[in-house]
Amino acid sequence: MTETPFSTRLRQASAADWDAAISHRFVRELSAGTVPQAVMRHYLVQDYQFIDRFVALLGAAIATADSYAARLRLAQFLAMIVSDENTYFVRAFDALGIPAAERAAPVLDPTVRAFQALMGEAAESRSYAGALSVLVVAEWLYLSWAERHQGPLPPDFVHAEWITLHDNPFFRDVVGWLRGELDRTGATLNAAGQARCESLFQRAVALERGFFDSLYAVAGEPGGTGTVSAV
Numbered sequence: 421m422t423e424t425p426f427s428t429r430l431r432q433a434s435a436a437d438w439d440a441a442i443s444h445r446f447v448r449e450l451s452a453g454t455v456p457q458a459v460m461r462h463y464l465v466q467d468y469q470f471i472d473r474f475v476a477l478l479g480a481a482i483a484t485a486d487s488y489a490a491r492l493r494l495a496q497f498l499a500m501i502v503s504d505e506n507t508y509f510v511r512a513f514d515a516l517g518i519p520a521a522e523r524a525a526p527v528l529d530p531t532v533r534a535f536q537a538l539m540g541e542a543a544e545s546r547s548y549a550g551a552l553s554v555l556v557v558a559e560w561l562y563l564s565w566a567e568r569h570q571g572p573l574p575p576d577f578v579h580a581e582w583i584t585l586h587d588n589p590f591f592r593d594v595v596g597w598l599r600g601e602l603d604r605t606g607a608t609l610n611a612a613g614q615a616r617c618e619s620l621f622q623r624a625v626a627l628e629r630g631f632f633d634s635l636y637a638v639a640g641e642p643g644g645t646g647t648v649s650a651v
């Protein structure tokens with residue numbers, strides 16, 4: 421019998437928050453192209469600050485990886501984030517008329533601040549498996565909601581490209597590879613090391629859900645919990 425992979429076990433332990441995040445009102449509205457503009461603006465401004473620290477965490481993973489082959493894969497992924505994904509943000513900010521100060525240094529939502537702190541903790545663990553625990557959540561959870569999209573893409577590129585950036589063959593490969601790295605490195609850890617990874621993973625999933633919830637609370641929209649299941 422083959423053992424359940426480490427990444428699968430971690431996701432199963434976080435199933436409630438995971439499932440709530442990938443079926444959240446925000447991703448359902450994104451698929452339908454109906455995210456209220458104030459919510460989309462707020463999301464992108466806050467997420468750009470998430471991405472800043474995410475890039476730093478990828479740098480920490482590059483520094484702690486155990487092979488040049490892994491560093492190459494991580495660097496290729498990093499290159500996509502700072503090119504195609506960054507130009508998406510810049511074009512979306514232009515389209516939405518986001519002023520320079522909000523692009524560079526907005527007031528951070530508490531959830532985003534907490535997420536930045538968690539990424540800092542994972543980076544400072546100086547452990548490749550620790551960094552992977554948070555990277556895998558961010559990328560696998562986004563692939564999971566994006567690949568649930570069915571039918572034509574919404575007409576506005578601000579909605580459509582945020583889906584296609586997280587559901588394409590390159591991204592799917594990256595997620596599969598990142599999970600494989602977490603499975604491989606996690607299997608070599610002792611119980612305490614695995615528990616540290618599980619804690620990072622579980623808190624990251626809770627923050628992914630919390631960030632989506634907070635968008636509607638901050639923008640004054642009702643129904644911020646995103647638990648309504650009808651599309």
Ligand SMILES: Cc1ncc(CO)c(N)n1
Pocket residue numbers: 467470471558559562628631
């Ligand atoms: C909060 C969050 N999680 C994951 C991703 C995917 O990189 C993102 N852009 N933002």
